[in-house]
Amino acid sequence: MIDTILITGATLPGGSQSDILVAGGVIRELGSIAAPAGSRRIDAAGLVALPGLVDLHTHLREPGFEQSETVLTGSQAAAAGGFTSIFAMANTLPVADTAGVVEQVLSLGQQAGYATVRPIGAVTRGLLGEQLSEIGAMAHSRAAVRVFSDDGKCVHDSLLMRRALEYVSSFDGVIAQHAQDPRLTEAAQMNEGSLSSELGLKGWPAVAEESIIARDVLLAEHVGARLHICHLSTAGSVEVIRWAKARGIRVTAEATPHHLLLTEDLVRSYDARYKVNPPLRRDEDVLALRAAIADGTIDIIATDHAPHPSESKECEWDSAAFGMVGLESALSVVQTALVDTNLVGWNDVARLLSATPAAIGGLIGAGAIRAGAAADITLHDPSTSSVFDVTDLAGKSVNSPYLGRQLSGSVRYTLHNGYLTLDDGLVVPAEVVAASARAGSQMEMGE
Amino acid sequence: MRHLLSTKNLSRDEAILLLDIAEDMSDTQLREVKKLPTLRGKTVVNLFFEDSTRTRVSFEAAAKRLSADVINFSAKGSSVSKGESLKDTAQTLAAIGADGVIIRHAASGAPQRLAESRWIDAGILNAGDGTHEHPTQALLDAFTMRRRIHGDASRGKDLDGISVAIVGDITHSRVARSNLWLLRTLGAHVTFVAPATLIPFGAAEWPATISYDLDQTLSEGRPDVVMLLRIQAERMDAAFFPNEREYSRWWGLDDERFAAMRSDSIVMHPGPMNRGLEISSTAADSAQSTVLEQVTNGVSVRMAALYMLLAGEREGA
């Protein structure tokens, strides 16, 4: 196994060129470096080196829905997309509401070795919105859970939300709220507007999201807690967050790649690949989200990677499942929506997709390319433009809204803890990655 | 025409052609021998995921009068209700050799999904999907209006300048939507009349006048056509309106309102009617009412639609 990798001629997020020497799982040196004997050399001329991407919002489906995704296949999708850390949402079966489940997911992630898998704990038991789950036990477990979310469902009970915010602040945890008023969105199918009325699909009003966010930022202010809002999708939500931040409320906000690129017009096809929660919105919402990313109102981009088996999508719209896979396409979509449009630079991408999500999730040591840091590095080629294809997907499910769509850039290499998980665009085989991961953890113990 | 999924994409010429062919079909329905050999050897499937005997029988009569073989595939009590997917059902029908599929489905867009999937190659005819569209109902309504207005000289005519008030649960009505798009294409002016809860969200962006006041619409607009929609009792439970009495008081075509209407105006209802709720018996049974004509015309219009879809050379095949 090659332990030492020299990346030559990479463009760092700030724009400067540098070689990067990786050995023993960490970044040893930056600058102009001569190749050490026996090292693997990666020619990164023309490639952007980003700190390994961190996804605060991934659905890995295991345990319980292994026909859609497993921790292994989901982390392979992560590697294909340049992610080295992923936060696994709690809506599994059983729900990740106990220390046992989160430790299981943690172990599966470590065995797979493609990425750091950090479980997210459920806020309420069984995601039922009635009683708090074993938040403390999960926080103090081997998985050291710091992010709690009922994602897929909204913590809609105001008192429960208040208690959850207060409770997790005892160990600097954070509640990631899926903002969706349940009564206003009963049987809802797509963004509410003249298009939903024309298509005869039940509307999902923007206010169902905005009203929950408004309530929650006020609750967070009241109890002095930290709050994270998942997948903002409307211009109104942006306004509420902007207002909250101006007041000094400790809120962070996330947007998904798909809400930055796609609009409700796609629903005209009734193709359920475009069915997602929250729904695709209008052009003006997409533009507002992009502007909010550019001005810092929105802190991070997270994929909300949500795999589903084909039968859940190849059906009538009403019966189809919500969600789209997003890990493999995320960076290309971000480049297409934000970089190519000159709204952000690669430095911002590194912040939005690595440093800040790592900070929100309590992931220590991640998010920067510097000597001494763990060697989590993504090498991205921004010069390409190609039609996104099913062969670009590495997870178990193919419910991508981008199939057949032209996207910019492609991830060429992903290094996690100093070993390759994506090598020249190909996902490194599972047994090779697992062996690298084992070797790395033994070395860690030896030191 | 490959499929008939909505009226939104019908051009004026296509719509008039379809109505004209329906006139010719209608003539044949006055003869002793009503059956035409046109679709001999073609197989038409009535794929009904929702119960609607009226619509199914109308399509069945239309297909049979064109000599098609008709298979009724009712989803209730079949494998479909036991979880078989739309895709599997479609592939089964393809394997049977269906040339045309008439689909009624509670999910909006299910017919379009069938038409645009590769599951089945048949011509797809939307017989009502969710709260989306019901194109043959709109076509038979337009046909009925045109006949009442132009009589024997209907062929080739549109509905330019005709004013139509559609009253009732617009929000949940596929009939209202299909009528709006078609009537606009044919040059008519449409007013939706309902309480705000039953006007679709965002309908202000549609090419219709919105009214919350039936009396005002009747007295000021003096519409040529008043079309009442069926009110479903379950809407009350979801807080769309307080109760039946209040609904019929403000939005029902009662005797008093009917008496105040122009004597040459037309009263329409797609059926089945709630007499005494959205329409009074006096209005429903009057000479101005076209309720039964609509049923008769339904067969002719559906014959025309089936002819357009299934008789000619297969487009894009």
Add this chain to the structure above:
Amino acid sequence: MSTRVVLQQADITRALTRISHEILESNRGTDNLVILGIPTRGVLLGQRIAGIIQGIEPTERQLVGQIDVTMYRDDLASHPTRTSSPTDIPVGGIEGATIVLVDDVLYSGRTIRAALDALADFGRPRAVRLAALIDRGHRELPIRADFIGKNLPSAVSERINVRLQELDGVDEVTIDS
């Protein structure tokens, strides 16, 4: 491609006049005579023939109507969707009548077969005759015309165009080859 005029206005009028006389002669007058044009141009020719007959032997009875055969064709599936036309059977119907079907060009015979099927759905005429302005040959069915304006042997690749004043602004028959 070259276009050649084979009949001019005077030729067409002469042909229709002759056909009208032949019809009257074979039917021994207008009794029970019903002329049915086949859309589109057969209808116009039928009306002209009926007009000529009325000039020779006037009758109060409506002599002429039209019969649409679209729904009876056996070649619908091999063409883009055809537009149908109204059918108009003269008062009194066709039961026991002598029908003269009128078409512009007699070619494969399939239109006439469809017309015979269509007629059968209206009743049982005593006899059915066929008048055509042009007979271009190439029959695919055992059908022949009783009254012919002009025999015009043609190649299958050639195209025959009948233009009539009422519709096309000019009376002429041309052949494209």
